[in-house]
Amino acid sequence: KERMAIPPQTIPEQDPAVRRHNMNEVALGYTEEQARLEAMRCLKCKNAPCIEGCPVRIDIPGFVSAIAEGDDDRAAQILKRNSLLPAVCGRVCPQETQCQEHCTVGKALKDRDQAVAIGKLERFAADREREHNGGAIPGIQPDTGKKVAIIGTGPASITVAADVRREGHAVTMLEAFHKPGGVMIYGIPEFRLPNDIVEAEIEGLRRMGVEIKTNFVVGRTRKLKDLIEKDGYDAVFVGTGAGLPRFMNIEGENLVGVYSANEYLTRSNLMRAYERDRADTPILESKQVAVLGGGNVAMDAARSAFRLGAEEVHLIYRRTEKEMPARVEEVAHAKEEGVEFHVLQNAKRILGDEHGRVKAIECLRYELGEPDDSGRRRPVAIEGSEFTIDVDTVVVAIGNSSNPLISQTTPELKVNRWGNIEVDEDNRSSMDRVYAGGDIVLGAATVILAMGEGRRAAEAINAQLRDEG
Amino acid sequence: MNKVIAKEQLAEEVYRMRVHAPLIAEERRPGQFVIVQQDTDYGERIPLTIADADTDEGSITLIFQSVGKSTHKLAELEPGDAINNVVGPLGKPTHIENFGTAVCVGGGIGAAPLYPIAQALKEAGNHLTVIIGARNAELMILEDEMRAIADELIVCTDDGSHGRKALVTEPLKEVCERDPRPDLAVAIGPPVMMKFCAGTTRPYEVPTVVSLNTIMIDGTGMCGGCRVTVGGETRFVCVDGPEFDGHQVDFDNMIQRLGTYKPLEDDEHEQCHLEMAARDKEQSRNESS
Numbered sequence: 001k002e003r004m005a006i007p008p009q010t011i012p013e014q015d016p017a018v019r020r021h022n023m024n025e026v027a028l029g030y031t032e033e034q035a036r037l038e039a040m041r042c043l044k045c046k047n048a049p050c051i052e053g054c055p056v057r058i059d060i061p062g063f064v065s066a067i068a069e070g071d072d073d074r075a076a077q078i079l080k081r082n083s084l085l086p087a088v089c090g091r092v093c094p095q096e097t098q099c100q101e102h103c104t105v106g107k108a109l110k111d112r113d114q115a116v117a118i119g120k121l122e123r124f125a126a127d128r129e130r131e132h133n134g135g136a137i138p139g140i141q142p143d144t145g146k147k148v149a150i151i152g153t154g155p156a157s158i159t160v161a162a163d164v165r166r167e168g169h170a171v172t173m174l175e176a177f178h179k180p181g182g183v184m185i186y187g188i189p190e191f192r193l194p195n196d197i198v199e200a201e202i203e204g205l206r207r208m209g210v211e212i213k214t215n216f217v218v219g220r221t222r223k224l225k226d227l228i229e230k231d232g233y234d235a236v237f238v239g240t241g242a243g244l245p246r247f248m249n250i251e252g253e254n255l256v257g258v259y260s261a262n263e264y265l266t267r268s269n270l271m272r273a274y275e276r277d278r279a280d281t282p283i284l285e286s287k288q289v290a291v292l293g294g295g296n297v298a299m300d301a302a303r304s305a306f307r308l309g310a311e312e313v314h315l316i317y318r319r320t321e322k323e324m325p326a327r328v329e330e331v332a333h334a335k336e337e338g339v340e341f342h343v344l345q346n347a348k349r350i351l352g353d354e355h356g357r358v359k360a361i362e363c364l365r366y367e368l369g370e371p372d373d374s375g376r377r378r379p380v381a382i383e384g385s386e387f388t389i390d391v392d393t394v395v396v397a398i399g400n401s402s403n404p405l406i407s408q409t410t411p412e413l414k415v416n417r418w419g420n421i422e423v424d425e426d427n428r429s430s431m432d433r434v435y436a437g438g439d440i441v442l443g444a445a446t447v448i449l450a451m452g453e454g455r456r457a458a459e460a461i462n463a464q465l466r467d468e469g
Numbered sequence: 470m471n472k473v474i475a476k477e478q479l480a481e482e483v484y485r486m487r488v489h490a491p492l493i494a495e496e497r498r499p500g501q502f503v504i505v506q507q508d509t510d511y512g513e514r515i516p517l518t519i520a521d522a523d524t525d526e527g528s529i530t531l532i533f534q535s536v537g538k539s540t541h542k543l544a545e546l547e548p549g550d551a552i553n554n555v556v557g558p559l560g561k562p563t564h565i566e567n568f569g570t571a572v573c574v575g576g577g578i579g580a581a582p583l584y585p586i587a588q589a590l591k592e593a594g595n596h597l598t599v600i601i602g603a604r605n606a607e608l609m610i611l612e613d614e615m616r617a618i619a620d621e622l623i624v625c626t627d628d629g630s631h632g633r634k635a636l637v638t639e640p641l642k643e644v645c646e647r648d649p650r651p652d653l654a655v656a657i658g659p660p661v662m663m664k665f666c667a668g669t670t671r672p673y674e675v676p677t678v679v680s681l682n683t684i685m686i687d688g689t690g691m692c693g694g695c696r697v698t699v700g701g702e703t704r705f706v707c708v709d710g711p712e713f714d715g716h717q718v719d720f721d722n723m724i725q726r727l728g729t730y731k732p733l734e735d736d737e738h739e740q741c742h743l744e745m746a747a748r749d750k751e752q753s754r755n756e757s758s
């Protein structure tokens with residue numbers, strides 16, 4: 001009861017009016033005192049329902065009580081047993097619908113938002129460890145003479161790299177871009193996940209002896225099959241993500257000033273276009289921006305638009321806020337920063353001026369009809385409800401499908417009708433020695449799920465290599 | 470890191486560079502390109518066609534025109550310097566077979582991407598006519614190289630300072646009127662030129678391949694920035710192209726999209742020149758003192 005009386009600790013954040021003009025992280029992280037207090041709210045439940053909600057089954061009461069006792073190093077060690085990237089997951093995991101949703105404290109207080117802030121504590125412990133301990137690396141078994149190629153450098157691949165390298169196998173990561181990290185580097189913006197954190201993890205891999213080859217597009221620079229047949233890799237992991245932007249297929253979508261969220265965020269983050277004075281890659285100096293979609297990607301695009309100088313940002317979503325796939329926290333942050341939400345509306349076409357540049361977007365109003373296959377009520381357009389919003393830029397953020405580059409150049413690899421690689425319960429693909437995981441298997445999912453897949457694939461790879469002696 | 474092995478200037482603002490890239494040299498086929506980026510943090514990723522490759526040396530050849538900030542920076546490199554990032558080969562290779570007779574049209578710097586394609590068409594047994602055009606004699610590139618592979622070479626300049634005084638569409642029309650008419654046309658150059666070449670061959674129903682040079686970032690189909698409308702459908706130039714049926718391409722939209730960052734690029738370009746001028750001045754001051 002005493003514990004229940006401790007008020008939930010709110011994490012300090014940058015003021016919305018200030019932060020919408022800078023790229024620095026929004027949430028500043030708990031102070032030590034806050035972290036101890038928040039950790040003390042945990043009841044150390046015997047059955048630990050929170051663990052059930054965590055896709056990688058972190059020992060939550062274990063690490064939380066370590067923080068309560070002031071032993072941050074132990075907390076970090078417990079985290080690292082199940083998750084390779086706690087500093088990342090603590091920031092971007094959809095905690096409120098995973099671990100925290102099941103938390104006894106939140107249930108008792110009848111408010112999910114009052115659950116123990118597991119994610120924020122995870123972040124605290126991981127940040128502490130990084131700052132104090134400067135990235136200690138795990139022990140590595142003696143060389144086995146086996147080698148594994150990992151395609152992509154997102155969270156799934158990072159997990160495989162660490163787990164396989166630990167067993168003493170040589171690991172080479174192949175990344176299409178000039179920088180490793182996947183969506184964590186090119187997609188999720190700095191104000192939500194600072195690049196330093198991801199770079200520190202990558203540096204850790206390098207120090208473990210993992211070789212990282214950037215500027216290497218499998219399927220083009222080398223075929224997947226050749227990695228095995230010509231280059232002699234004993235196993236290959238495909239963690240290429242879901243990098244194929246979906247468009248609306250509406251009139252005006254190829255006008256000047258229409259971006260996919262991938263392009264918009266890549267220009268801004270990876271190419272650093274927000275540093276207009278230093279970066280060679282341009283991005284439009286937009287004033288009024290419409291973002292289409294309601295997921296994390298849409299929130300990131302909308303909030304980036306302000307940081308790139310927009311005065312007005314309109315977020316247009318077909319259903320209601322309740323159905324938005326974005327994290328609650330991201331929606332709240334976007335609203336605080338001044339993003340105008342247009343729910344139950346959808347773009348019908350984009351209008352251009354005589355130079356083919358975006359000048360407005362025409363939308364239709366929607367209402368909720370009968371539930372569809374997903375159980376969500378289907379949005380139905382209201383005929384004749386057209387209206388326009390003046391904008392100079394449109395960002396389409398309605399999701400990603402799987403990028404077909406590898407499957408097109410690897411006919412042996414079985415994919416389902418959405419282009420996702422088919423795998424068994426050990427993340428083995430239809431091709432001998434080839435494993436896959438993360439968004440390329442799951443469709444656009446989450447960092448933590450990608451890591452979970454990576455773990456499983458790594459186990460199977462290690463088993464294969466062990467069996468082959 | 471890819472070392473620059475050799476560099477020479479071919480024409481005003483046009484450079485040929487041999488760059489160490491053994492894996493790319495091995496895999497590349499005509500029609501494919503690389504993306505290069507000079508500075509890993511702040512550099513721009515720009516696509517350049519692989520004009521040639523040497524697997525023994527492990528090198529690829531790039532021919533580029535210095536038109537703005539990133540190509541300027543590239544042009545400043547000397548043999549021994551390195552380009553931080555070179556990725557490829559990207560795009561679909563050209564479909565090569567013995568079509569019968571082929572006419573290849575290169576406008577300006579377009580002669581560079583055209584060269585490996587013309588070479589492959591010739592090797593596949595086609596009767597090859599090459600038409601190359603430039604604004605003036607100084608800007609003409611690869612004339613000797615083309616002459617060496619073509620059965621027939623037509624050279625023209627806008628101002629008549631070299632070869633015929635004509636736009637490339639003029640000889641192209643004449644070639645289309647021949648009997649038998651060509652089985653294939655390939656046109657590569659500035660978008661407006663490709664648009665008019667496609668317009669020229671259309672009435673003769675000569676299948677016409679164009680190689681599009683839209684703005685790119687990743688070159689792997691991830692961003693959609695390079696999209697064009699072809700036959701009413703959206704296609705990504707970096708993975709579905711760069712070559713398309715010229716009679717189906719919406720060139721007007723493509724040209725507009727190429728101008729997306731014009732005002733920003735022009736500022737950068739000017740800044741670039743001011744910096745260069747300041748540097749030259751500084752240098753001459755140092756030298757005179």
Ligand SMILES: Cc1cc2nc3c(=O)[nH]c(=O)nc-3n(C[C@H](O)[C@H](O)[C@H](O)COP(=O)(O)OP(=O)(O)OC[C@H]3O[C@@H](n4cnc5c(N)ncnc54)[C@H](O)[C@@H]3O)c2cc1C
Pocket residue numbers: 092093094151152153154155156157174175176177180181182183184187188189216217218219239240241242243265296297300327403405406437438439440444445446447448450
């Ligand atoms: C804007 C945005 C915001 C998001 N926000 C969240 C969030 O808040 N919380 C959350 O949990 N998840 C979020 N996600 C989803 C999450 O980022 C992904 O689910 C996760 O990154 C998937 O990891 P992955 O390892 O499968 O691949 P990715 O992170 O997608 O990485 C794949 C890598 O493979 C490389 N690659 C692709 N093809 C090739 C090839 N042929 N050869 C070589 N390399 C190749 C790519 O360049 C890339 O670096 C977000 C995604 C986006 C785009």
Ligand SMILES: Cc1cc2nc3c(=O)[nH]c(=O)nc-3n(C[C@H](O)[C@H](O)[C@H](O)COP(=O)(O)OP(=O)(O)OC[C@H]3O[C@@H](n4cnc5c(N)ncnc54)[C@H](O)[C@@H]3O)c2cc1C
Pocket residue numbers: 502513514515516517518519532533534535536537538539540541578581582681682683684685686711727728730731734735738
């Ligand atoms: C598949 C392909 C192959 C190409 N091959 C060659 C070649 O062999 N030789 C050559 O000289 N040029 C080639 N180009 C064009 C070359 O990429 C551009 O000239 C270069 O990007 C200009 O960059 P800049 O910063 O120097 O100039 P800027 O002043 O920034 O741009 C000048 C113009 O180039 C275009 N451009 C700008 N940024 C990009 C970009 N990231 N990607 C593509 N185009 C851009 C725009 O239309 C712009 O208005 C090719 C383009 C493509 C798409």
Ligand code: SF4
Pocket residue numbers: 053054055056057058060083089090093094095098099100118119122448
């Ligand atoms: S990894 Fe995600 S779900 Fe698991 S405990 Fe951490 S925040 Fe919760």
Ligand code: SF4
Pocket residue numbers: 041042043044045048049050051060061064102103104105116118
């Ligand atoms: S459910 Fe909540 S209170 Fe119980 S152990 Fe997990 S975090 Fe602690």
Ligand code: FES
Pocket residue numbers: 684685686687688689690691692693694695696705706707708
């Ligand atoms: S350059 Fe990004 S999809 Fe083509």
Ligand SMILES: [Mg+2]
Pocket residue numbers: 280513537538539734
């Ligand atoms: Mg440029």
